[in-house]
Amino acid sequence: MDTSPIRLLIHGASGRMGQALLRLAAEQPAVYQTVAAVTRRAPAQRVVDGVPHFAASELAGVPDFDVAIDFSLPEGFDPVLALCTDRGRALVSGTTGISTVQQEALAAASVRIPLVWATNFSLGVAVLADVVERVASALPGWDVDIVESHHVHKKDAPSGTALTLGQAAGSAGAQVHYASLRAGDIVGEHTVQFAGLGERIELTHRATHRDVFARGALHVARVLSGRPPGAYHVRDLLD
Known part of the structure; x- marks a missing residue:
């Protein structure tokens, strides 16, 4: 049984959820390893607390990962979905406001990768x-x-x-x-x-605290990793 930490890509790393994910993942190094933090604009520092940072325009060049956790904007959603699909990696997304076309793209991607899109990760x-x-x-x-x-x-x-x-x-x-x-x-x-x-x-x-959503997303990423392709709900991954 592989006990290596799950390699995470945090997409939308400069937002409140992205910052919470980075902080909480770092508190559990035996479980999670953040291999890339992706922000919309070019990062002021390339490495922060041991985590490599990338601009959204550099997404194609990020190192290999097991699960991407995406809390970004609708305009940033398509590239991270495409990246996960191309690499055969799992996606956990809480990006809101995505269009009907993007929802259809999610459904199509679920044939190839395991994914969760949810409005709330509590x-x-x-x-x-x-x-x-x-x-x-x-x-x-x-x-x-x-x-x-x-x-x-x-x-x-x-x-x-x-x-x-x-x-x-x-x-x-x-x-x-x-x-x-x-x-x-x-x-x-x-x-x-x-x-x-x-x-x-x-x-x-x-x-009572926004960390509950980040903790839930990390839990979902851990359980989703290694699952067969499909569109999962948070309640499917409680165990």
Whole structure:
């Protein structure tokens, strides 16, 4: 059994998620080895804390890796997907706002490589989505409402996570309504309410630190590495 660290490419390394991934991966050198950090602009330093840095324009020249973790922008998504497909390497992506054409490219790539694209990499949210689907299936005809709260700078509403939870309920036939709140510095809070006659169920997930998303992405990268090609969900990779 190979116990070598998983070789990571962090794409979008200058962003908040990229910085968290670099920091948390460095805390577990027996599990992860970051072989390349890719930023949109040319890096001020070529090597930072032992990690080689590359500009997005240099993506084709990065060293070999096992898994690319991508938290970038839609315009940077196509090159990293193409790189993973060409090299036969796994992709974990949390880049939001990708187009229908890019979603179709993901589906096509999943025939050749293992990949995960998700709006939220919290392991707790993955479990919540599974529970929401089961509750919606068990309680047909109940009203389903999702209330999500985020910091004042978040622009999209409903959040991608709320929509993902809504899809979980909708797959069981539920009609879902959404409400969005933007206040203070709330990292992320999602409540799914099921209401029947004379009774109500509320399922809530609260994120209090953004590191939970980076930790989840690293977990997914570790479990995904070596899997056969396919489009996986976070909840498929909890073990």
